[in-house]
Amino acid sequence: MTYNVTPQLASNGFTVAELFAGGGLMAVGLRAAGYDLVWANDFDKNAVKAYGHNLGDHIVHGDITALNIDSIPDVDVIAGGPPCQDYSVAGTSAGEEGERGKLVWRYLEIIERKRPKAFVFENVKGLIMKKHRPTFDALLERFAAIGYTVSWRLINAWDYGVAQKRERVFIVGVRADLGFAYVFPEPRPEDYRTQVxxxxxxxxxxxxxxxxxxxxxxxxxxxxxxxxxxxxxxxxxxxxxxxxxxxxxxxxxxxxxxxxxxxxxxxxxxxxxxxxxxxxxxxxxxxLPDDISLxxxxxxxGNGVASRVSYLLGVALAEQLRTATESNAIGERLISDYPDDCANSRKEAV
The missing domain is CATH 3.90.120 (DNA Methylase; Chain A, domain 2)
Structure with missing residues (x-):
């Protein structure tokens, strides 16, 4: 049997850049969901090698804090999860004061500068627990302040057809001018805690x-x-x-x-x-290439995002972005076709 629970979909027309890409497990799901992967970054040379071997040479090896943000191409979606160890129960618990924990703010800075249509942020459950909840709430507030409508959910991968009890926090932000908030897909009955x-x-x-x-x-x-x-x-x-x-x-x-x-x-x-x-x-x-140590x-x-989870979240995001984009295009075309009527309607409304 060849295992594959992320069947390849046709192109959805949206591009993705991934921060903290690791070996590309999240990217595997997004690519299968129809996204065009155009850029990625990670600090770990072995992860970069694994990503390049499986997904292409568009990944850049380097420290994201030293990266020129202008070198990141303009894309529709920015995805990725900053290192989680400083928020993990099993990790340092240093939070945003830790060297890795502070990278959540670098993620936000990049979103603010690049202004993608949407972003997908992933991290450990510890980020919403009592000790680190102030950081999480502040992060949501800052995303809203820079013009994004945010939705978040604690997702157990087992609910979505993965044979693992893996709980992770996902934040999906949509640029406010698009006029909608992301709705997380609900688990399907055939997926919900069925896989062992x-x-x-x-x-x-x-x-x-x-x-x-x-x-x-x-x-x-x-x-x-x-x-x-x-x-x-x-x-x-x-x-x-x-x-x-x-x-x-x-x-x-x-x-x-x-x-x-x-x-x-x-x-x-x-x-x-x-x-x-x-x-x-x-x-x-x-x-994984043989020259990467065991x-x-x-x-x-272990550091990756369950591919089927990113796949299903990505499918839902693409559908919602497409609907919003088409609606906005129709609205703009109507205004263009009937400028006087629209102007009169606005005057009457006033």
Whole structure:
């Protein structure tokens, strides 16, 4: 089976530039939704290599704080999620005072300067929690102040046909002159919490079978063999099984972390990179180059946006932008065709 839950749609006529693009997992979804990807940026050279390998050489490697904003092409939509570690519960919790946390304001600065029709902003759930809520509210206020009508939602990827309980905050802003607020698509009944690990990785072969002597087994597996612990590791966090969605993938693998699944041998093992990609709803056509280290590959996948989520949000945005653009064009044409009548109507209304 070739896995793909983001089928390619026809071009929608809208262009996208992506900030903090990473390896392009969000871009995979947007491209499939019909957008033309014309520019992207990221600071991580491995992420840039992965993006370029899969999506094209329009990505620019470099520090976004040093980037000349005028070098970003004019586009219809700007997308991306500033680094989340300073807002994550598992991260530094430094918030907007952190080196990465302050990048939310750089994102806003670029939106203000470039004035796209719309933007899509993604970040961790921690941004709307009590400690960082003042930053989130201030961000919404500033987006409104620079002329954008904003809508936001905490989205669980599992609700949208992804086999992962991944909660992320999405803000979608629409330039006020377009006259509408973005409406988030609702989960379809066939998608809503229906996908489990078996559905997305069940056809993949086991990466290995354990035949090594017990003394060569990893310590956490050895403890299971010896009866010193269970597959809960004694901390109440069960190992993923095929009958449930994955817990949120993290950007790096550790022995005791959610990036694990119970193998056919009954022992826990970490997900392979391909399994992680599928859990992030990335099609099998996406391939990470062999010269990127394994740890960097896990980081690229764990930091990404679930492709099917960006796909569905992108489809809805394109439909709403098209409707607004066509309505505005019709209105402008009517005013042009009947200038005197419109003028008289305005006088009568006054």
């Amino acid at each position: 690990l078996r559905d997305v990785i069940g056809d993949l072969p086991e990466p290995y079978a354990i035949h090594a002597p017990e003394e060569r087994l990893p310590a956490y597996i050895q403890n299971v063999v010896d009866g010193k612990t269970t597959t809960n590791y004694g901390n109440g966090i069960p190992v993923n099984s095929g009958d449930y969605p994955a817990r949120t993938l993290i950007c790096e693998y550790r022995a005791k972390c959610p990036n694990e699944v119970t193998s056919i041998n009954g022992f826990p093992r970490r997900f392979t990179v391909r399994e992680c990609l599928r859990i992030q709803s990335v099609p099998d056509s996406y391939v 740890s960097a590959q896990y980081r690229i996948v």
